[in-house]
Amino acid sequence: MPRFMGFVRMEEGIGQPPQALMDAMGVYITEQATAGHFLDGGGLYGTEDAVNFVVRAGETTRVDGPYAEAKEIVGGWSLLDYATLEEAVEAQREFADLHAKHWPELTMVATLRQVSEEPPSPSDG
Numbered sequence: 001m002p003r004f005m006g007f008v009r010m011e012e013g014i015g016q017p018p019q020a021l022m023d024a025m026g027v028y029i030t031e032q033a034t035a036g037h038f039l040d041g042g043g044l045y046g047t048e049d050a051v052n053f054v055v056r057a058g059e060t061t062r063v064d065g066p067y068a069e070a071k072e073i074v075g076g077w078s079l080l081d082y083a084t085l086e087e088a089v090e091a092q093r094e095f096a097d098l099h100a101k102h103w104p105e106l107t108m109v110a111t112l113r114q115v116s117e118e119p120p121s122p123s124d125g
Helices: 020-033 085-102
Strands: 005-011 038-043 050-056 059-064 074-079 110-113
Touching: 005 085, 020 038, 020 085, 085 110
Parallel strands: none
Antiparallel strands: 005 074, 005 110, 038 074, 050 059
C-alpha cells in the first residue's frame, strides 16, 4: 500500500490548540490507527531549538533557530498508509476539517505527499 506523509504548517507562537480540538484529534487518530492508516506522527516544538544545515555552493553552514523570517512553520507530521491516493486525500481533508471546526480562528495548511518507495537513482553528473 502507498505510504503518505502529512504535514501541518501554521504560524508560530499562536498558543495552544483548544481542548475540543485535542479531544477530537484523539478520537480521529485512534480510529485511523485502529484501521491501520495512521502509522506514526506528532506535533513539533517551536523553532527556538531548531537546527538547519544549509548547503550552498559546496559549503555546509549550520543555522540555529529561532528564525525571525519564518512566517509559517511545520507544526506536526504523520506517516500514513492508504490503499489509494483518493483515500489518503479524503483522510487529510477530514483532518483539516477537524481544525476548521474546533479552532476556526486558526490559519493552517495541511499538506499530503506520497512517500517514494524507490531508492534514489544516482545522478548522471
